Amino acid sequence: MISRALCLAAHPSEKLTTEHLELTDIPLAPLLDGEVLVRNTWLSIDPSIRLRLGESAPSGYLPPLRIGDALVGLALGIVVESRHEDFRPGDLVSHMHGYRDFAVVSAAAGGLGGAGTLTRIDAHDWPQQWYLGPLGSSGLTAYVGLFEVMGIRPSDTVWISAAAGAVGSIATQLAVHHGCTVIASAGSRRKADHLVDALGASSSFDYHDGDVGSLLAQAAPDGIDAYFDNVGGSHFIAALDALNPEGRVVMCGAISTYETSNTLPSNLFQITAKSLSVRGFRAGSFGHLYDRVRSTVGSRLANGTLIHEESIYDGLEHASTALVDLLNGRTTGKTLCRL
Amino acid sequence: MISRALCLAAHPSEKLTTEHLELTDIPLAPLLDGEVLVRNTWLSIDPSIRLRLGESAPSGYLPPLRIGDALVGLALGIVVESRHEDFRPGDLVSHMHGYRDFAVVSAAAGGLGGAGTLTRIDAHDWPQQWYLGPLGSSGLTAYVGLFEVMGIRPSDTVWISAAAGAVGSIATQLAVHHGCTVIASAGSRRKADHLVDALGASSSFDYHDGDVGSLLAQAAPDGIDAYFDNVGGSHFIAALDALNPEGRVVMCGAISTYETSNTLPSNLFQITAKSLSVRGFRAGSFGHLYDRVRSTVGSRLANGTLIHEESIYDGLEHASTALVDLLNGRTTGKTLCRL
Numbered sequence: 001m002i003s004r005a006l007c008l009a010a011h012p013s014e015k016l017t018t019e020h021l022e023l024t025d026i027p028l029a030p031l032l033d034g035e036v037l038v039r040n041t042w043l044s045i046d047p048s049i050r051l052r053l054g055e056s057a058p059s060g061y062l063p064p065l066r067i068g069d070a071l072v073g074l075a076l077g078i079v080v081e082s083r084h085e086d087f088r089p090g091d092l093v094s095h096m097h098g099y100r101d102f103a104v105v106s107a108a109a110g111g112l113g114g115a116g117t118l119t120r121i122d123a124h125d126w127p128q129q130w131y132l133g134p135l136g137s138s139g140l141t142a143y144v145g146l147f148e149v150m151g152i153r154p155s156d157t158v159w160i161s162a163a164a165g166a167v168g169s170i171a172t173q174l175a176v177h178h179g180c181t182v183i184a185s186a187g188s189r190r191k192a193d194h195l196v197d198a199l200g201a202s203s204s205f206d207y208h209d210g211d212v213g214s215l216l217a218q219a220a221p222d223g224i225d226a227y228f229d230n231v232g233g234s235h236f237i238a239a240l241d242a243l244n245p246e247g248r249v250v251m252c253g254a255i256s257t258y259e260t261s262n263t264l265p266s267n268l269f270q271i272t273a274k275s276l277s278v279r280g281f282r283a284g285s286f287g288h289l290y291d292r293v294r295s296t297v298g299s300r301l302a303n304g305t306l307i308h309e310e311s312i313y314d315g316l317e318h319a320s321t322a323l324v325d326l327l328n329g330r331t332t333g334k335t336l337c338r339l
Numbered sequence: 340m341i342s343r344a345l346c347l348a349a350h351p352s353e354k355l356t357t358e359h360l361e362l363t364d365i366p367l368a369p370l371l372d373g374e375v376l377v378r379n380t381w382l383s384i385d386p387s388i389r390l391r392l393g394e395s396a397p398s399g400y401l402p403p404l405r406i407g408d409a410l411v412g413l414a415l416g417i418v419v420e421s422r423h424e425d426f427r428p429g430d431l432v433s434h435m436h437g438y439r440d441f442a443v444v445s446a447a448a449g450g451l452g453g454a455g456t457l458t459r460i461d462a463h464d465w466p467q468q469w470y471l472g473p474l475g476s477s478g479l480t481a482y483v484g485l486f487e488v489m490g491i492r493p494s495d496t497v498w499i500s501a502a503a504g505a506v507g508s509i510a511t512q513l514a515v516h517h518g519c520t521v522i523a524s525a526g527s528r529r530k531a532d533h534l535v536d537a538l539g540a541s542s543s544f545d546y547h548d549g550d551v552g553s554l555l556a557q558a559a560p561d562g563i564d565a566y567f568d569n570v571g572g573s574h575f576i577a578a579l580d581a582l583n584p585e586g587r588v589v590m591c592g593a594i595s596t597y598e599t600s601n602t603l604p605s606n607l608f609q610i611t612a613k614s615l616s617v618r619g620f621r622a623g624s625f626g627h628l629y630d631r632v633r634s635t636v637g638s639r640l641a642n643g644t645l646i647h648e649e650s651i652y653d654g655l656e657h658a659s660t661a662l663v664d665l666l667n668g669r670t671t672g673k674t675l676c677r678l
Contacts, residue, residue, distance in 0.1 A: 051608075059580055061612040236607065241398055251611045263602040268575065269390075271619035272590045273400040278617040280610035 001028040001037075005070035005100035006319050011055045015259050016327055020053065021320040026070060028104050031083045035106050036093070036118070038077035043098040043337040044132040045313075045322045046166075049073055050258040073098035074137055076121065076128055092121045094131060101316055101339055117287070126298070133334035134170055134297045134308050141252060141283040142170035143293045146178070149281045150226050150250040154179030157220055159239060161207075162230035162255060164191035166334040169199060170297065171228050173306050176200035183219045185212075185235075187329035194332075198307055207231075213238040226250070232257040233264070240270040251280040259327065309333025340367040340376070344409035344439035345658050350394045354598050355666055359392065360659040365409060367443050370422045374445050375432070375457065377416035382437040382676040383471040384652075384661045385505075388412055389597040412437035413476055415460065415467055431460045433470060440655055440678055456626070465637070472673035473509055473636050473647050480591060480622040481509035482632045485517070488620045489565050489589045493518030496559055498578060500546075501569035501594060503530035505673040508538060509636065510567050512645050515539035522558045524551075524574075526668035533671075537646055546570075552577040565589070571596040572603065579609040590619040598666065648672025 002025050009022040031037055049071055051057050057064040065071065075098030079091040084107045087093065095118045097103035105118050121131050133139065145167070146152045158175050162168040163184035172195060175182045184201035186192050187208065195204040205215040212234050216224070225247055227239035232254025239249055271278060300306035311331035313322040319337040326335045341364050348361040370376055388410055390396050396403040404410065414437030418430040423446045426432065434457045436442035444457050460470050472478065484506070485491045497514050501507040502523035511534060514521045523540035525531050526547065534543040544554040551573050555563070564586055566578035571593025578588055610617060639645035650670035652661040658676040665674045 058606065058608050058612050060582075060584070060609050232607065233605065243399075245399070251607070254608050254611065257605055257608060261605075264605050264607070266572065266596050266600070266603050267397065268571065268590070268603070269397050269593050269596060270399050271617060272593065272621065273397050273619070275620050275624065276618070278610060279615070280612070281614050282611065285614065 001030075001102065002026065003028050003100045003102040004316060006316065007070050008053060008065045008067055010067065011064075012053055012259070016050060016053060016324055018320040018324055021071070021323075023317060024068070024070075026100070028102060031081060031104060032106075034084050034108065035104050036079050036084055036087045037081040038093060038095065038097070038103050038105055039080050040075045040077040040098065040101055040103060040339050042076040042129040042132055043316075043319060043339065044074040044137065045319065045326050045335040045337055046073055046137075047253060047255045047258060047327055049323070050327055071099035072096050074132055075099075075103075076132060077103065087118075087120060092123055092128065094119050094121055094136065099316075099319055126301070129310070129334075129336055129338070130301070130308065132336065133166060133310065134301060134306065135294050137283055138166040138334055139170055139297045140286060140290060140293050141167045142174060143296065144281060144283050144286045144289060145228055145250045145252050146171055146174055148286060148289070149279050150228065150248050152178055152180060152226065156225040157181040157183065157222065158226045158228060159183040159185070159216065159220065159224045159242070160201075160228040160230075161185050161235045162187075162253070163195050163199075163201065163204070164332050165230060167252060168228070168230050169309065169333055170306070172199050172201055173300075174297075175228075177300070177305065183216070183224065185215070185219075191332060207235070213241055216242050223247075228252060229254070231255055237264060237267055240267050240276065243270070243274060243276055245274045247274060247276050249276065249278040251278060255327070311335045313337045315339070340369075340441065341365065342367050342439045342441040343655060345655065346409050347392060347404045347406055349406065350403075351392055351598070355389060355392060355663055357659040357663055360410070360662075362656060363407070363409075365439070367441060370420060370443060371445075373423050373447065374443050375418050375423055375426045376420040377432060377434065377436070377442050377444055378419050379414045379416040379437065379440055379442060379678050381415040381468040381471055382655075382658060382678065383413040383476065384658065384665050384670075384674040384676055385412055385476075386592060386594045386597060386666055388662070389666055409436075410438035411435050413471055414438075414442070415471060416442065426457075426459060431462055431467065433458050433460055433475065438655075438658055465640070468649070468673075468675055468677070469640070469647065471675065472505060472649065473640060473645065474633050476622055477505040477673055478509055478636045479625060479629060479632050480506045481513060482635065483620060483622050483625045483628060484567055484589045484591050485510055485513055487625060487628070488618050489567065489587050491517055491519060491565065495564040496520040496522065496561065497565045497567060498522040498524070498555065498559065498563045498581070499540075499567040499569070500524050500574045501526075501592070502534050502538070502540065502543070503671050504569060506591060507567070507569050508648065508672055509645070511538050511540055512639075513636075514567075516639070516644065522555070522563065524554070524558075530671060546574070552580055555581050562586075567591060568593065570594055576603055576606055579606050579615065582609070582613060582615055584613045586613060586615050588615065588617040590617060594666070650674045652676045654678070
């Protein structure tokens with residue numbers, strides 16, 4: 001049995017291009033006890049994999065891939081063959097062996113901890129791929145960031161960056177529904193307009209339109225109470241300056257820093273001066289909240305009060321373009337590859 | 340009535356020298372209702388005043404002083420004249436009008452909020468100046484940082500920087516007494532030895548002996564669970580790398596950054612990767628805890644399980660040297676000026 005997989009051909013030093021990745025045939029070993037063979041149907045394309053493609057990864061994070069390794073990421077697929085009693089051929093499952101057409105997956109915990117474990121999905125009436133997006137890790141990440149880590153309050157003025165992305169677009173809408181004043185930012189005028197017109201943000205800006213700090217000050221003249229960071233770098237710095245006393249930052253992602261080895265101006269003293277709280281999190285540790293997220297987000301999807309957008313690339317041969325486009329801000333909503 | 344005060348003569352661009360400060364005679368207006376005239380006896384010399392001596396101060400912090408302004412800081416003094424019913428001549432008081440011999444002080448809240456308000460001190464058996472140190476703002480800062488902000492646990496391995504300083508030396512001993520494994524760092528070999536030999540730290544290092552990250556890794560091979568930051572800059576960066584998952588940082592001070600406009604390598608993603616929590620605080624907001632701190636720290640001072648050291652400069656004419664020495668790491672324990 002052969003699997004076709006997107007593998008690392010060369011470590012990018014800065015910007016990732018499709019040249020750094022290549023499709024390769026990988027032999028699959030026969031199933032062992034406890035394993036299932038999955039035919040993947042949808043791949044979740046997430047920016048964080050970029051952290052593992054360089055020669056080194058941030059310490060404390062997952063280790064870097066080696067040349068020739070297949071990329072990993074959340075995926076959905078159909079069980080073709082099973083040597084585990086909980087899974088039968090035909091079952092829809094999520095797992096971490098994305099970026100390939102067939103995968104042998106063990107039912108033991110996967111790379112993302114709880115959230116990456118091989119899990120059977122009862123898709124009900126929803127489009128299957130939503131279990132990678134609003135009903136999957138993107139929804140979990142947005143929900144956990146706002147409600148478990150930030151401790152969002154209806155009176156908050158909240159800034160959400162990369163707000164047109166998979167996580168940001170859900171976080172924006174959940175915060176709006178919670179009663180917050182939401183400042184949303186994105187990487188194009190079209191996206192920025194959409195955040196106000198369709199997703200309900202109070203104001204928005206395209207961060208290309210000038211200095212992020214000035215744009216933020218204009219959008220939030222009375223400062224912000226909380227910041228949901230998907231971008232890092234200059235966005236994080238701008239947030240520290242704009243936060244009101246006792247303000248909170250949730251560090252979810254830092255896409256602006258994944259492809260550069262930048263330095264930051266040292267305004268970290270703001271954290272002391274204003275008694276700020278800065279907390280990082282990884283949604284993988286909150287897999288036990290999936291049911292609650294699916295119920296909360298699902299009911300909003302059902303009654304039309306939560307909008308979900310997707311950027312879909314067809315065929316494994318376009319997975320590398322999907323990833324490069326995502327890292328360069330050319331996609332909107334959840335970025336997916338359909339096999 | 341004339342007060343002699345240490346005033347700002349020129350904004351330092353980087354390193355503060357005694358040339359930037361000068362003693363000036365300031366006329367004092369007659370007392371208004373609610374004011375008292377105080378003859379200062381002890382001045383607390385604290386690094387944070389440096390933040391207000393440049394042409395601009397960090398936004399969110401107190402505003403910069405103007406040329407000619409008297410420096411401010413915590414001080415003890417004796418009431419000479421009173422137009423407030425709660426204060427009588429002869430009372431010992433603490434207030435924020437330091438760096439001068441006489442001061443007119445209003446009983447309304449002072450610059451530091453609760454902790455800076457004009458307050459009568461019942462000095463009992465303790466040396467008066469301890470109410471600026473372990474029984475005053477230094478003790479409050481150490482206590483609040485550990486117990487209210489960090490949430491210290493006996494099982495923690497805690498790194499405390501500037502551990503030979505006013506706040507650090509108390510924090511080190513409180514953490515040791517709490518059962519923690521304490522890694523303490525300071526700016527000389529003599530101080531580092533003292534932290535282990537006299538204050539009970541498990542290990543220590545002089546940060547001049549090499550790269551802070553390497554020295555820390557050597558002192559704490561299994562990583563650290565929490566970091567009490569008095570230094571900022573490269574120390575903060577080293578902590579992010581060394582912290583274990585779910586680790587906590589308390590940002591109390593950042594003395595290494597007060598005199599430079601440095602940039603930092605961007606390893607802030609560690610906060611996300613390891614689900615870290617970073618919290619800033621200012622002790623001034625915790626003045627309501629003074630009684631608890633005085634009881635906790637006082638009983639340890641009384642039974643000899645808490646050691647207190649002081650670097651004392653005599654005479655207002657040496658207050659500027661005291662401040663410059665403090666900023667350059669040449670003092671140990673609480674830095675004071677005795678009038």
